[in-house]
Each structure stands twice: as structure tokens, then as C-alpha cells.
Amino acid sequence: MDFLEEPLPGVGTYEDFNTIDWVREKSRDRDRHREITSRSKESTWALIHSVSDAFSGWLLMLFIGLLAGSLAGLIDISAHWMTDLKEGVCLAGFWFNHEHCCWKSNTTFTDRDKCPEWKSWSQLIIGHGEGAFAYILNYLMYVIWALLFSLLAVLLVKGFAPYACGSGIPEIKTILSGFIIRGYLGKWTLIIKTITLVLAVSSGLSLGKEGPLVHVACCCGNILCHLFTKYRKNEAKRREVLSAAAAAGVSVAFGAPIGGVLFSLEEVSYYFPLKTLWRSFFAALVAAFTLRSINPFGNSRLVLFYVEFHMPWHLLELVPFILLGIFGGRRKTTKLGKYPVLEVFVVTAITAILAFPNEYTRMSTSELISELFNDCGILDSSKLCEYVNDFNSTKGDDLPDRAAGPGVYTAMWQLALALIMKVFITIFTFGMKVPSGLFIPSMAVGAIAGRLLGVAMEQLAFYHHDWVIFSGWCSQGADCITPGLYAMVGAAACLGGVTRMTVSLVVIMFELTGGLEYIVPLMAAAMTSKWMADAIGREGIYDAHIRLNGYPFLEAKEEFSHKTLAMDVMRPRRNDPPLTVITQDSMTVEDVETIINETTYSGYPVVVSRESQRLVGFVLRRDLIISIENARKKQDGIVSTSIIYFTDHSPPLPPSFPSMLKLRSILDLSPFTVTDQTPMEIVVDIFRKLGLRQCLVTHNGKLLGIITKKDVLKHIAQLANQDPDSILFN
Numbered sequence: 001m002d003f004l005e006e007p008l009p010g011v012g013t014y015e016d017f018n019t020i021d022w023v024r025e026k027s028r029d030r031d032r033h034r035e036i037t038s039r040s041k042e043s044t045w046a047l048i049h050s051v052s053d054a055f056s057g058w059l060l061m062l063f064i065g066l067l068a069g070s071l072a073g074l075i076d077i078s079a080h081w082m083t084d085l086k087e088g089v090c091l092a093g094f095w096f097n098h099e100h101c102c103w104k105s106n107t108t109f110t111d112r113d114k115c116p117e118w119k120s121w122s123q124l125i126i127g128h129g130e131g132a133f134a135y136i137l138n139y140l141m142y143v144i145w146a147l148l149f150s151l152l153a154v155l156l157v158k159g160f161a162p163y164a165c166g167s168g169i170p171e172i173k174t175i176l177s178g179f180i181i182r183g184y185l186g187k188w189t190l191i192i193k194t195i196t197l198v199l200a201v202s203s204g205l206s207l208g209k210e211g212p213l214v215h216v217a218c219c220c221g222n223i224l225c226h227l228f229t230k231y232r233k234n235e236a237k238r239r240e241v242l243s244a245a246a247a248a249g250v251s252v253a254f255g256a257p258i259g260g261v262l263f264s265l266e267e268v269s270y271y272f273p274l275k276t277l278w279r280s281f282f283a284a285l286v287a288a289f290t291l292r293s294i295n296p297f298g299n300s301r302l303v304l305f306y307v308e309f310h311m312p313w314h315l316l317e318l319v320p321f322i323l324l325g326i327f328g329g330r331r332k333t334t335k336l337g338k339y340p341v342l343e344v345f346v347v348t349a350i351t352a353i354l355a356f357p358n359e360y361t362r363m364s365t366s367e368l369i370s371e372l373f374n375d376c377g378i379l380d381s382s383k384l385c386e387y388v389n390d391f392n393s394t395k396g397d398d399l400p401d402r403a404a405g406p407g408v409y410t411a412m413w414q415l416a417l418a419l420i421m422k423v424f425i426t427i428f429t430f431g432m433k434v435p436s437g438l439f440i441p442s443m444a445v446g447a448i449a450g451r452l453l454g455v456a457m458e459q460l461a462f463y464h465h466d467w468v469i470f471s472g473w474c475s476q477g478a479d480c481i482t483p484g485l486y487a488m489v490g491a492a493a494c495l496g497g498v499t500r501m502t503v504s505l506v507v508i509m510f511e512l513t514g515g516l517e518y519i520v521p522l523m524a525a526a527m528t529s530k531w532m533a534d535a536i537g538r539e540g541i542y543d544a545h546i547r548l549n550g551y552p553f554l555e556a557k558e559e560f561s562h563k564t565l566a567m568d569v570m571r572p573r574r575n576d577p578p579l580t581v582i583t584q585d586s587m588t589v590e591d592v593e594t595i596i597n598e599t600t601y602s603g604y605p606v607v608v609s610r611e612s613q614r615l616v617g618f619v620l621r622r623d624l625i626i627s628i629e630n631a632r633k634k635q636d637g638i639v640s641t642s643i644i645y646f647t648d649h650s651p652p653l654p655p656s657f658p659s660m661l662k663l664r665s666i667l668d669l670s671p672f673t674v675t676d677q678t679p680m681e682i683v684v685d686i687f688r689k690l691g692l693r694q695c696l697v698t699h700n701g702k703l704l705g706i707i708t709k710k711d712v713l714k715h716i717a718q719l720a721n722q723d724p725d726s727i728l729f730n
Contacts, residue, residue, distance in 0.1 A: 010626045011666060014235065016182040018602055019552060019709055022271070022691030024668065025236035032230065056228045057241075061279045063224050064245050065286025068217040072252035072287070073294030075198055075209060075216075082202035083364050086145040087138065088120040139356050146203045146352040147345065153199035153434045154344040161192035165433040168193075168215025169268065170545035172246060174553045175218075176239050177270040178691050185222035185242075193219065197435040201364075205351055206426040208365060208440030214249030214268075215435075217287070221245030236271070243269040244280040250508070251284035252291045253439070259508030260284040266504045267542070270556070271691065340433035347428050354425075360411075360418040365444045368418075372447040372487040373513065383407035383414075384451070384483075404459055412455060419448040430541075438541060442498045443491035450490020454483030488513060489525045497529035500540035550726050552709050560684040562719050567676035569683070569715045570697045570705035579705055581607045584616045585647050589628060589661060590640035596625060605696055605703055606646050606667060613702045616646060618671035618694070619663070631661050673698050674707075680715065687712050 012028075014020055040050035081097040090101035098118055105115030121141040122134035129138075157164045163171075163184045171184055183189060197212050221241045225231040231238050246268050250260030261280045265272050355361035360368055376385035386407025404412075426441045458481035460467075461474050474480035492509045496502065506522045533540070538558070539547065546553045572579050580595060582604045595604065602621050608614040631638045637659030644661045653660060673696045674683060686692060687709060697705045714724035 008626055008630050011623050013622065014180050015602070015622055016180055018180050019693045020178045020180065020235040020691075021668075021693050022178055022236055023672070025234055029230070029234050029237055032234075053230065056230065057275070057279055058282065060221075060224060060228055060231065060241060061244055061283040062286055063227075064217070064221045064241070065248055065283045066290050067220040067224065068213075068245065068248045068283075069252055069287040069290025070294060071194055071216055071220070072213055072291045075194060075201075075213070076291070076295050078198040079201040079209065080364075082149065082198060083204070085202070086142045086204065088118055089124065090118055092117045142204075142356050142362075143349065143352040146205075146348055149199045149203035150205060150344050150348040150434065151341065153196040153203070154341050154432070156192055156196050156199075157433055157435075158340060161189045162433075163189045164193040164196055164435060166430075166435070166545075167211030167437045168218070168435075169211050170542045170549070171551075172215060172218050172242070173268045173270075173542060174546055174551040176242055176246075176268055177553050178235075178239070178693075179552060180235075185219045187219075187223055190216060190219035190223065193435055200434040200436060203348055203352075204355055204362075204364075205348060205432075205434070205436070206365070206422055206429045206441045207434075208437035209435075210250075210253035210439040211437030212435040213253040213437075214246050217245045217249030217252065218242050221248075239271060240273070240276045240279075243272055243276055244283045247280035248283040248287040251288045253437075254508055254512055255288055255292075256508045256511035257281060257284035257288050259504055259511050262504035262507050263501070267499070267501060344432050344434060347425070347432060351425050351429070354421050358414050358418055358421075360414050360448075361421055365440045369440070369444055369447050369487075369491065372444075372451045373484050373491075375482055375484040383411040384455075386411075403462060404455065408455065412452060415448050415452055419445060419452070422448070438498060439495060442495045446490035446492065446494025447487040448490075449494070450487040451483050453490070454481060454486025457481045457486065458483055485518060485521070488518065489521050492522045493525035493529040496526040497533040498541050500530055500533060500543075502526055502530055547722075547726065552713055552727060554684075554688055554709065554713060556688050560681050560716065562680065564680040564715070564719075565676065566674050566678040566680060566683050566695075566697050566707060567704070569680060569711050570676070570707045571711065572705055579605070579703070581605050581610065581613075581703065582619065582644075582646075583607060583609055585643070585645050585650070587644055588640065589632075589638065589642045589644060592624060592644055593628065593640075596621060602708075603694065605671075605706065607703055615671075615673065615696060615698060615701075615703045617667040617669045618696065619646070619667050623666040624663070627663055627666055628661070635659065635661070671696050675699060676704055680712075683707065684712055684716070 012024075036046075036050050036053055039046040041047075080099075081095065084098040088098070090096040090098070092101055092104075101118045102115035105117060120129045120134075120138055122137040123129045125137060126134065128134060163181075163186075168184075171181060175181055175184065193212060193216055197209050197216070200207060201209050221244065222238070225238050225241055231241055243264050247257075247260040247264040250263045251257045254260070258281070261277065261284055264280055265277070269276075360371075363371075371382060371384065374380065374382070374384070376382075376387070384407075386405040387402040388405050422441065422445050426438070426445065429441075430436055430438055461470050461480050464470065465474055465480075470480070488509065492505055496505050499505070501508075505526050506519060509522050510516060510519060537544075543553075543555065580599055580601065582592060582595065584606055586609065603618055604621065604624075605618055606616045608616060638661055639658045642658045642661050643653075644663055646662075646664050646667050648664065650660055650662060671694075672686070672690070672692055674686070676697050676699045678697075683695065686695065692709065694706055694708045696703060697707060710727055713727045717727060718724045
């Protein structure tokens with residue numbers, strides 16, 4: 001009797017912190033699809049089932065888009081309200097943020113933020129908002145609220161969902177490559193990440209919600225996969241859904257559906273077939289429009305940082321744009337604390353104390369970027385637009401280059417201080433045990449640097465328009481330099497230097513700003529920042545995070561150019577014990593259980609006999625354990641001395657012998673093999689393109705050893721003069 005004629009629960013699944021077998025998963029899906037197609041011709045019900053199976057992917061994308069967009073809207077509205085809560089409260093309704101509170105106010109345009117319905121904490125407590133004591137009271141309340149929000153966030157993460165910290169993109173990138181991290185995309189992680197993301201952003205820490213929103217969307221995708229059998233039971237199919245969910249996450253983060261799909265394709269996805277491309281775009285569109293319908297006046301609008309520059313850029317301006325790219329190519333590192341609560345408390349306290357006196361660090365990062373991108377018009381009341389007015393040559397909103405007034409110089413000093421603060425604070429914030437994204441803080445740093453350079457270029461052109469570099473295209477009184485454009489290019493350069501994004505970055509920036517004619521400067525800055533960053537170190541921030549955590553991620557973009565062979569990497573090595581194998585028809589249940597208990601391997605080669613070492617197949621440890629345990633419970637006569645057979649036919653046994661256990665159905669009869677003389681360049685390519693967990697090494701048909709994904713990564717690390725023991729998982 002073959003005990004496994006019907007599949008057992010758990011057989012074919014994977015243990016935590018292990019890599020899936022892409023080849024086996026895709027083969028299972030093909031078999032399932034062929035069976036459904038053949039049955040569809042037998043009856044009407046089978047045909048309906050076949051159609052619903054084909055349509056289920058699109059239905060799942062709809063659900064993901066709706067859920068991800070709804071959660072993003074909730075996060076956006078809540079974070080905006082709680083951010084404003086640090087400075088005051090609305091008397092018309094405490095649930096209104098500052099902007100919504102003042103909608104019905106009759107104040108003038110210049111005093112639109114000083115409506116009587118909104119009261120600062122000093123006005124509520126002591127009755128007025130002027131004077132030193134009122135300032136100190138507002139300062140104190142700002143710090144207290146920031147500490148309260150951040151401490152609540154870190155305590156919730158530590159107590160209920162440790163996986164909810166960070167941005168989540170490095171882990172998602174690893175999961176999409178085939179790695180299993182149980183609970184990382186679970187319901188508790190989703191709930192806690194949603195709540196603590198609002199708290200962390202509202203605390204004023206130098207972090208963004210954009211990266212964590214990708215994690216939130218992937219949690220939605222993973223949870224909703226359980227509604228459909230073909231995605232619930234197949235890890236490879238589930239990763240197609242997660243790739244689409246990642247695109248939806250970027251879409252709700254930036255309002256950039258196309259950029260979201262390209263980000264998923266360029267940065268995080270390991271396997272991205274054509275149908276996933278269209279489904280990702282559909283999920284991203286649904287998510288973006290869901291978010292816009294929930295919060296039409298927040299950061300969910302179709303263009304997050306809308307820009308309207310009145311003058312085109314000039315070819316010579318590519319030089320400062322490239323300089324911004326070089327600035328953006330610097331490296332960021334993380335600071336991991338051994339005491340997460342204390343670390344959050346200290347960093348939040350320092351951030352709040354330093355941020356409050358400077359209006360450009362006190363405002364939310366999204367508002368800061370929007371102001372830096374802004375092209376000054378006649379009605380602008382920002383200090384960045386306080387120029388010496390000369391409206392004689394003004395045509396509509398098109399203002400000529402003018403001499404900077406006192407407000408601009410004050411703003412420049414404040415922005416310079418804000419730049420220094422944000423660079424250093426962001427380095428420490430990114431590694432803390434709270435949800436923390438790096439997109440918006442990086443863009444803010446680049447935008448500040450870009451605005452500073454843009455104003456410097458503008459004043460240089462105003463006072464020295466007769467210089468050679470300005471002659472011919474910048475005459476006196478003309479609108480030549482647009483500082484907001486420099487801020488936009490600087491933001492793209494800095495984000496590109498940190499993440500190594502290129503095409504997806506340019507498209508996201510276009511969708512963020514609506515500035516189609518500025519794609520060339522953005523491309524120049526993005527490519528320069530990538531080249532500069534690659535010259536300093538080949539890893540982006542997410543790849544560095546993956547390496548620090550020891551995840552088994554095999555980067556598809558890097559080339560392997562060393563002249564080593566499979567025999568140099570395989571195990572066992574020369575002085576190692578022989579390779580642990582299972583024979584196809586001569587080992588008892590007790591023998592196999594002894595091997596399982598004495599080793600920690602995830603699978604074992606099956607051979608004809610120890611003497612011949614002729615390969616039969618490969619069996620997974622987890623499948624063996626589950627099959628033997630179930631056989632002992634449910635099959636009569638299975639004892640420790642029962643023989644295990646992996647063959648098609650078993651010889652008849654005398655009545656006195658215990659029952660045999662046939663486990664051929666859990667045996668992989670087509671494991672991938674290479675010879676011992678195969679160049680490692682080819683082996684690495686095979687592991688990348690097929691997503692293998694292991695590869696068996698043979699010589700003249702005989703089994704010699706095994707190469708796992710962990711062995712490949714250790715070999716690459718060793719050749720790169722890195723610690724091979726930093727690879728912790730297979």
C-alpha cells in the first residue's frame with residue numbers, strides 16, 4: 001500500500017526561515033492548471049470553475065487595491081491630524097486638523113493659518129500665544145506629544161509585532177526572492193504597523209510612511225491570498241500577488257501607479273511575468289483611486305507635490321544638476337540600538353528639541369518638500385519668496401530673477417541648519433524599532449540642498465548676468481533660474497543615491513510633480529547619484545540591510561566573474577564527513593529518524609545504495625517527518641524496523657516482517673544536477689534564474705556532493721572579502 005496516495009496536510013510546505021523550491025511550485029501550478037482545463041470540458045460546473053479560477057487573480061487585485069487604499073487613507077488622515085495636535089487643537093471639533101479647521105474661516109489669504117477656530121496649547125492653557133512663556137509652553141507640549149507618540153509606537157511594536165518595525169522593503173525583497181518569514185506579512189503585523197506608523201510619523205521623527213506603506217500593502221496581499229486556493233497553497237503564485245501588492249503600496253505612497261509598477265519590477269520583485277505586470281498596474285490604479293476618494297484633499301491627490309515652473313531649464317544647468325547627483329550619491333548607514341525603547345526616547349527627544357525652533361524642521365516633511373518645490377508667485381507669503389520686489393516687468397505669475405530679501409537669507413540659514421540636522425538624525429532614526437521609511441526623509445535632504453544651490457545660482461545669475469556661463473540665455477531682468485526645479489532634482493538625486501533607483505525613480509518623480517518637461521534633469525541627477533554611490537559602495541540601503549540580517553538573497557544584477565568550479569564550493573569538502581544520504585530500499589524507519597535527529601539539513605539525496613552512489617532523487621526533511629509521523633499513527637504495522645521504499649515496486653515480504661512504508665510520492669525524481677567541473681559562473685546563474693534551493697553535484701553519474709543557496713552566497717561573500725558566516729539562513 002502507498003500511504004501517500006492522497007496528499008497529507010503539511011507535505012510540500014516549508015519551514016520558517018527556509019527558501020521555497022521555485023521549480024517544484026511552478027510545476028505544481030502547471031499540473032493544477034492542466035487538470036482544471038481538462039475537467040472544464042466534462043461539465044458546465046467544471047467550466048464555471050475554470051472561468052472563476054482564471055478570473056480570481058483580477059478579483060484578488062481588486063481586493064488588494066481597495067484594502068491598501070483604504071488603510072493608506074486612514075493612515076494619511078490620522079497622521080495629519082496627530083501631527084497638528086502637537087501644536088494645538090481645533091475648537092470647532094478636536095478631530096479637525098489645522099487645515100480643515102480653518103476652511104470656513106473668514107481670515108485673509110496671508111493669515112489663513114491663524115484662524116480663530118484653531119488654538120495653540122498656550123492659548124488654551126494661559127489664554128494668549130505671545131511672549132516667552134507662551135513660546136516655552138508650546139515648545140514643551142510639542143516635545144511631550146512627540147515623546148508620547150514615539151514611546152507608544154515602540155512599545156506596541158515590541159509587545160505585539162516585532163516585525164512591524166523598519167520600512168519592511170528589505171524583508172519583502174527577500175520574501176519575494178523565495179524566502180519564508182512566518183508572521184512578517186500576517187494580520188498582527190498589519191494591525192500594529194498601521195497603528196504605529198501613524199504614531200511614528202506624528203511624532204516628528206525624521207522618517208516617512210511611504211516605505212512602510214509597501215509593507216502594509218504586502219500584508220494585505222498575503223492575508224487576502226487565503227481567500228483563493230491557488231494562491232493559498234502555492235508559494236510561487238503568492239509571490240506574484242505580493243509583487244502586485246508592492247506596486248499598490250508605492251502607488252498609495254506617492255500617487256504614482258506607473259512608478260509603483262516599475263518600482264516593483266526594478267527594485268523588489270524576483271519573478272515578474274507579463275500577466276503580473278498588468279495585474280500590478282490594475283491593483284496600483286485601484287489603490288490610488290481608493291485613497292483619493294477617501295482623502296481627496298490630503299497627500300492622496302493625483303499629484304502629491306504639484307509644480308508649475310514658468311521657465312524651461314537650460315542645457316548649462318545640467319552641470320549643477322549633476323553636482324546634486326554627486327551629493328545624492330553619499331552613503332547612509334543604520335544605527336541599531338540594543339535598548340530599543342531608550343533609543344527611541346533619546347532620538348525623539350533630540351529631534352523634537354532641535355526641530356521646534358526651526359519652522360522648516362517643525363513642519364511635516366511632506367509640507368517641507370512641497371514648499372521647497374514651489375516656484376515663487378506674487379501671492380506667496382513664504383520667507384523663501386521674500387525677494388526685493390520689482391513688478392515692472394512682471395507678466396502674470398512669471399516673475400523675473402530678483403535680489404534676495406532678508407526673508408530669503410533667513411530662510412537659507414534655517415534650511416542649512418535643517419539640512420545638517422536631517423542628515424544626522426535620519427541616520428539614527430532609520431534603524432530604530434518603529435515603522436520608518438527612508439523615501440521622504442531622503443527626498444527632503446536632497447530638496448533642501450537643491451533649493452540652497454538653486455537660490456545661489458539664481459543670485460549669481462542676477463548679479464553676474466554678464467558672465468560667460470550666463471551670456472546668451474540669461475539677460476538682466478529675465479526669469480532664468482528656478483530654485484524649485486533644483487529642489488526637485490536634488491530630491492531625486494538623494495533618493496537615487498540611497499536606494500539606487502533609476503527608471504522607476506524618474507517616473508515616480510514625474511508622477512509626483514507632474515513636471516514632464518523636466519525628465520532629462522531628473523535622469524541626469526538620478527544616474528549621476530547612482531554612479532557616485534556605486535563608486536563608494538555597490539550596495540544600496542536595502543541590500544545592505546539584507547546583508548546585515550544574513551538573509552539568503554542572491555542579487556540578480558551583479559555579475560559573477562571568478563574562475564571557480566562546482567567542486568570548490570560543494571559539500572562535503574575534503575576533510576569533511578561523507579555526504580548524508582538515504583538509500584531507496586534498504587533503510588528502516590529508525591535509520592531515517594536517526595539521520596533526521598542527528599542532522600539539521602533541509603533535505604537528503606536518495607541513492608540506489610551507499611556503494612553505487614547512483615542518484616535517484618531528493619527528499620525534503622519536513623516531508624519525511626510529517627509522512628513518518630502520520631504513517632505511525634494511521635497505518636497498521638508501521639514500526640521502527642519497517643523498511644522505507646522510494647521505488648515504484650517493492651518485493652513481497654514474508655508474513656513475519658513488519659509492514660513496509662512507501663514514500664515515493666514525496667520524492668523529487670528530477671532534482672537539478674551539475675557536474676563537479678561546472679564553472680561556478682554557470683551555477684550562480686542557474687540559482688538566480690531558476691530560484692533553486694539546492695543543486696546536486698555528480699561525477700560520471702555518481703553523487704559527489706551538494707551545493708545549497710547558502711553555500712553559493714557564502715562563496716560570493718568570501719570572494720568579496722566579506723564574512724561568509726554572515727549568511728545565516730538557507
